[in-house]
């Protein structure tokens with residue numbers, strides 16, 4: 392498998408302080424990769440270097456096989472950006488806005504198809520400024536994908552969305568990944584979003600990658616101890632165990648049937664993330 396993104400030893404400082412401090416990163420072709428990290432961790436700096444908008448101090452960076460600092464113009468055609476509020480263009484309708492951006496690419500998707508993909512067909516003739524925040528964000532996505540990018544950057548894409556809009560947006564991202572094989576690099580502060588969408592997540596703190604794994608396995612999550620909970624004599628009981636099946640069978644035997652209030656839980660992605668970045672819970 393080839394890599395859409397390959398980064399080795401990336402460094403970038405501002406006024407003598409390192410914002411990115413020796414970062415390595417590999418993102419495979421077709422992968423959805425979520426970059427997680429606290430405010431100021433270096434996510435935006437890293438992503439903007441990959442996008443070719445910031446210069447690095449040191450390190451080797453390949454994005455779709457090219458160094459973003461020296462890439463030819465056609466390289467940019469393979470990159471899609473979903474920026475905050477890209478669609479806020481004076482008084483244009485949805486279809487005019489998407490057509491405008493389609494004009495920048497040599498082989499754009501048909502405008503109607505893109506508008507359908509983001510679920511805005513019934514709003515196509517409406518002025519963008521009259522749409523809701525979530526609908527405008529869909530226009531941002533339409534602009535990001537109209538050029539048929541091989542690699543799509545999504546920067547905190549669902550901030551401010553209601554729960555239903557978030558689910559619809561996730562379905563759209565999965566569709567881009569599954570139907571078109573688009574590689575997606577997502578930054579988000581929502582752990583449930585990373586868990587729902589990403590094949591792998593990377594946790595970044597103080598300019599370095601602390602861990603990279605599938606959401607299920609990050610920080611040894613799937614193999615860590617489980618907590619079995621139940622209710623007995625009107626009180627909630629909890630038992631931490633490496634073998635929750637055996638513990639549950641023993642309880643079932645003791646209760647001689649259903650176990651009241653039975654729960655079996657493992658650390659959430661948020662628990663593991665907070666441990667990794669050293670934040671008290």
Ligand SMILES: Nc1ncnc2c1ncn2[C@@H]1O[C@H](COP(=O)(O)OP(=O)(O)OP(=O)(O)O)[C@@H](O)[C@H]1O
Pocket residue numbers: 405406410428429430431432433434435436437
């Ligand atoms: N243009 C700049 N000039 C000076 N310092 C900067 C600049 N951009 C970022 N920084 C600093 O670099 C560090 C990393 O910032 P960055 O924006 O990459 O973090 P982030 O992980 O994207 O944070 P957030 O989650 O808040 O968006 C921070 O300490 C920030 O203050």
